[in-house]
Amino acid sequence: MSExxxxxxxxxxxATREFLTFTLGTEEYGIDILKVQEIRGYDAVxxxxxxPEFIKGVINLRGVIVPIVDLRIKFNLGTAxxxxxxxxxxxxxxxxxxxxxxxxxxxxxxxxxxxxxxxxELASTLDTHFIQGLxxxxxxxxxxxxxxxxxxxxxxxLIDA
Amino acid sequence: xxVDMSQFxxxxxxxxxxxxxxxxxxxxxxxxxxxxxxxxxAIFRAAHSIKGGSGTFGFTDMTGVTHILxxxxxxxxxxxxxxxxxxxxxxxxxxxxxxAQLDVHRSGGASVDEATVASVCDVLAKMTSEESAPAASSAxxxxxxxxxxxxxxxxxxKRVAKAKLENLxxxxxxxxxxxxxxxxxxxxxxxxxxxTLSETELLELIQFVVSLKQVVLAxxxxxxxxxxxxxxxxxxxxxxxxxxxxxxxxxxGFGLFISxxxxxxxxxxxxxxxxxxxxxxxxQIKQGEAAAAAPSKPTVVxxxxxxxxxxxxxxxxxxxVSVEKVDQLINLVGELVITQAMLAQTTAxxxxxxxxxxxxxxxxxxxxxxxxxxxVMSIRMMPISFVFSRFPRVVRDVATKLGKQVELRTIxxxxxxxxxxxxxxxxxxxxxxxxxxxxxxxxxETRIAAGKDPKGTLTLRAxxxxxxxxxxxxxxxxGLSRERIIAKAKEKGIPVSDSMTDQEVWLLIFAPGFSTxxxxxxxxxxxxxxxxxxxxxxxxxxxxxxxxxxxxxxTVTIRLPLTLAxxxxxxxxxxxxxxxxxxxxxxxxxxxxEQDVKTVASEGRVVNxxxxxxxxxxxxxxxxxxxxTRDPSKGILVIIESDGNKAALLVDGLVGQHQVVIxxxxxxxxxxRGISAATIMGDGKVALILDMVALVxxxxx
Numbered sequence: 004m005s006e007x008x009x010x011x012x013x014x015x016x017x018a019t020r021e022f023l024t025f026t027l028g029t030e031e032y033g034i035d036i037l038k039v040q041e042i043r044g045y046d047a048v049x050x051x052x053x054x055p056e057f058i059k060g061v062i063n064l065r066g067v068i069v070p071i072v073d074l075r076i077k078f079n080l081g082t083a084x085x086x087x088x089x090x091x092x093x094x095x096x097x098x099x100x101x102x103x104x105x106x107x108x109x110x111x112x113x114x115x116x117x118x119x120x121x122x123x124e125l126a127s128t129l130d131t132h133f134i135q136g137l138x139x140x141x142x143x144x145x146x147x148x149x150x151x152x153x154x155x156x157x158x159x160x161l162i163d164a
Numbered sequence: 165x166x167v168d169m170s171q172f173x174x175x176x177x178x179x180x181x182x183x184x185x186x187x188x189x190x191x192x193x194x195x196x197x198x199x200x201x202x203x204x205x206a207i208f209r210a211a212h213s214i215k216g217g218s219g220t221f222g223f224t225d226m227t228g229v230t231h232i233l234x235x236x237x238x239x240x241x242x243x244x245x246x247x248x249x250x251x252x253x254x255x256x257x258x259x260x261x262x263x264a265q266l267d268v269h270r271s272g273g274a275s276v277d278e279a280t281v282a283s284v285c286d287v288l289a290k291m292t293s294e295e296s297a298p299a300a301s302s303a304x305x306x307x308x309x310x311x312x313x314x315x316x317x318x319x320x321x322k323r324v325a326k327a328k329l330e331n332l333x334x335x336x337x338x339x340x341x342x343x344x345x346x347x348x349x350x351x352x353x354x355x356x357x358x359x360t361l362s363e364t365e366l367l368e369l370i371q372f373v374v375s376l377k378q379v380v381l382a383x384x385x386x387x388x389x390x391x392x393x394x395x396x397x398x399x400x401x402x403x404x405x406x407x408x409x410x411x412x413x414x415x416x417g418f419g420l421f422i423s424x425x426x427x428x429x430x431x432x433x434x435x436x437x438x439x440x441x442x443x444x445x446x447x448q449i450k451q452g453e454a455a456a457a458a459p460s461k462p463t464v465v466x467x468x469x470x471x472x473x474x475x476x477x478x479x480x481x482x483x484x485v486s487v488e489k490v491d492q493l494i495n496l497v498g499e500l501v502i503t504q505a506m507l508a509q510t511t512a513x514x515x516x517x518x519x520x521x522x523x524x525x526x527x528x529x530x531x532x533x534x535x536x537x538x539x540v541m542s543i544r545m546m547p548i549s550f551v552f553s554r555f556p557r558v559v560r561d562v563a564t565k566l567g568k569q570v571e572l573r574t575i576x577x578x579x580x581x582x583x584x585x586x587x588x589x590x591x592x593x594x595x596x597x598x599x600x601x602x603x604x605x606x607x608x609e610t611r612i613a614a615g616k617d618p619k620g621t622l623t624l625r626a627x628x629x630x631x632x633x634x635x636x637x638x639x640x641x642x643g644l645s646r647e648r649i650i651a652k653a654k655e656k657g658i659p660v661s662d663s664m665t666d667q668e669v670w671l672l673i674f675a676p677g678f679s680t681x682x683x684x685x686x687x688x689x690x691x692x693x694x695x696x697x698x699x700x701x702x703x704x705x706x707x708x709x710x711x712x713x714x715x716x717x718x719t720v721t722i723r724l725p726l727t728l729a730x731x732x733x734x735x736x737x738x739x740x741x742x743x744x745x746x747x748x749x750x751x752x753x754x755x756x757x758e759q760d761v762k763t764v765a766s767e768g769r770v771v772n773x774x775x776x777x778x779x780x781x782x783x784x785x786x787x788x789x790x791x792x793t794r795d796p797s798k799g800i801l802v803i804i805e806s807d808g809n810k811a812a813l814l815v816d817g818l819v820g821q822h823q824v825v826i827x828x829x830x831x832x833x834x835x836x837r838g839i840s841a842a843t844i845m846g847d848g849k850v851a852l853i854l855d856m857v858a859l860v861x862x863x864x865x
Contacts, residue, residue, distance in 0.1 A: 047848065047849050047850075049741070049842075049849060049850040049851065049852065050741065050789075051836055051839070051852065052786070052787030052788050052789065052836075052838075053787070053788065053836070053837060053838075054836070060850075061829070061833065061842060061850050062850060063844045063848055063849065063850045066495070066498070066499055066502070066827075066844065067827075067831070067832070068827045068828070068829060068831065068832060068833070068842045068844075068850055069832050070832055070833040099831070099832040099833075100831075100832045101832060160834070161833060161834060162833075162834050163830070163834040163835055
């Protein structure tokens with residue numbers, strides 16, 4: 004954690020929340036830290052036929068079959084190369100374990116409600132519906148996404164309709 | 165009492181449910197004209213055990229009902245009352261009430277309808293009393309006969325620590341109306357308790373707190389003489405006892421239990437008791453002691469006979485383990501199998517001459533792992549009788565409701581299948597059985613007119629066939645009507661033609677919302693059902709087949725995999741990918757000669773296998789993979805069969821045969837067409853298991 008704050012125990016104070024921030028291309032995103040199970044490298048993915056390109060396949064995570072989604076492909080961000088440094092964030096959302104491929108994990112950022120601004124309405128591949136807000140920290144803009152709503156949305160094709 | 169009983173609740177719930185189930189099946193088996201004494205005893209024991217358990221745990225509503233039930237059962241098994249058909253009906257109803265009460269205790273929720281409980285109890289009580297009246301004159305009356313389901317007990321405690329006493333009194337007062345009669349000294353006490361508990365339960369309850377040696381218990385209207393003498397004489401020397409000519413009061417002031425005034429009135433009322441009338445009371449007392457059935461004989465010994473055999477049966481036969489523990493064990497063994505496979509794969513490349521010992525050990529490990537896996541899997545296997553046993557009741561109820569005569573035959577109840585499947589198969593099977601009863605088997609008149617036995621037969625048959633379990637539900641009813649199904653299908657807008665084969669026509673009834681019943685009954689016919697049955701069974705990896713002959717009957721066959729957790733598979737390579745084909749679908753593998761592969765309409769390819777043309781499916785095109793070869797004569801064709809249809813699957817090569825642990829794709833992902841599940845291979849990579857049923861269907865369309 005790069006930031007230390009007296010109120011790191013966010014449960015005590017509703018106003019601050021912790022986010023895991025990661026990069027996709029040049030953009031910085033933040034997701035609720037409580038949804039994150041672990042961070043690991045990208046390897047041994049078994050491809051599944053007839054699925055969208057951004058669903059890379061499934062991996063064996065200590066005996067559990069976990070689907071891997073490449074958000075870079077889904078949002079047309081960054082270059083989708085895969086090497087031992089490619090990062091997969093394993094998430095626990097909606098009672099499922101799902102992995103997302105990102106360009107890199109930055110840090111854990113604590114934001115209070117004053118630092119989170121509502122997102123403007125705009126057209127993008129990422130439905131603004133899934134943006135919880137835009138966080139500002141030291142001139143950085145962090146796009147806070149509701150990762151659970153995003154991954155369970157029909158567009159991700161991760162869950163049976 | 166300070167012991168936390170809640171931890172034992174679950175055990176009680178399970179046991180009670182089992183007792184209820186066995187009671188029901190015994191009742192249904194019972195021959196009304198000549199009831200078997202052993203069976204009657206078994207029914208009584210089941211009821212008694214439920215009563216005992218519910219009393220111990222304070223589920224007084226259940227205790228009350230079982231108590232009344234037990235009274236009637238007791239009379240029947242003693243031959244005081246003759247068994248009648250209505251009684252069986254009432255017993256079954258009582259069983260339902262108890263089941264409902266049990267569910268309420270188990271899962272909370274709305275309490276059982278009081279009126280139902282009361283009416284069942286009323287009927288039971290009426291049956292008990294109306295017929296016992298004449299019998300009572302000959303046999304000694306049970307003075308424990310419940311007053312509103314309650315029995316009066318008199319208890320005397322001696323030398324019990326005060327704290328314990330308070331504890332006990334609190335406990336007792338929760339179970340009935342408690343009246344402290346006299347406290348003589350700090351540690352001696354006599355009380356009167358009106359409770360629904362039986363003597364045994366009461367003693368069990370007390371035993372939790374104080375030693376039974378410190379207790380004297382008497383039921384019903386008390387005979388003070390005897391009671392006091394038995395009561396270790398601890399009341400002797402109690403001063404101030406009124407002088408009276410009666411033996412009862414002479415012995416000393418144990419007017420403790422009943423005040424002299426009460427005693428008198430009791431004496432008058434209880435004229436038939438005779439104890440106080442005759443001068444030499446002591447003799448009477450001795451007689452009373454001698455007669456085993458003496459109504460108010462004090463009981464100091466705890467164990468009740470009926471419970472003894474029940475515990476003896478349970479001992480040694482089985483242990484109760486939670487399903488989670490078993491599942492955890494299965495998962496761990498699954499992981500072990502994967503690790504073992506990894507080891508085997510790693511050691512496959514070492515020099516056998518140098519590492520002979522290592523290789524032998526690995527081979528040994530493989531055998532042991534496989535044995536271990538089989539044993540562990542067998543823990544989850546249960547005989548299908550767990551499901552079949554519910555049907556005698558269903559058939560009886562539904563047949564009665566419909567006014568039909570049906571005999572149920574079950575074959576192969578010992579066939580074992582996975583517990584998970586047992587739970588899931590129950591609903592579809594019930595549906596099929598009800599369907600057969602409602603639509604299949606005709607009314608007795610119709611059957612006689614058709615020259616059949618007025619009594620229809622419904623057969624449930626389970627058997628193993630290869631890696632599958634096959635369950636058949638067949639009836640000798642009217643069969644399906646081809647014309648009616650086709651007409652109905654047309655009405656529903658389902659495309660049909662008159663040239664369809666019977667098999668295809670029968671499959672129509674699995675279409676959603678399809679019902680040909682002319683009258684919608686509350687048994688079936690709402691048109692939801694067969695499609696749900698089919699979906700449920702396919703969801704378990706099984707298949708449904710239907711065979712019918714008009715006028716002769718209908719047979720529905722369900723095929724299910726033996727277990728949901730493990731599968732014998734052949735791994736095949738396509739490009740860089742490995743897929744698993746379930747072994748039980750594979751007939752053979754071959755490399756075709758070039759001239760055996762032909763095209764139909766320039767697209768569809770067929771392969772001639774010994775004179776039979778089979779559709780050829782290329783795995784690489786089905787799954788969009790870049791294969792090593794597109795030429796069937798250079799790859800391998802795996803001939804598979806599903807639903808009676810054969811097809812040839814083109815793969816790059818065969819890799820090997822494994823037992824694989826099935827891991828659901830849907831836990832974290834979704835259903836994928838053509839894939840039934842995933843597994844983890846020896847190298848830790850995920851391989852996909854092919855859904856052969858879907859693939860063959862894809863090939864045909």
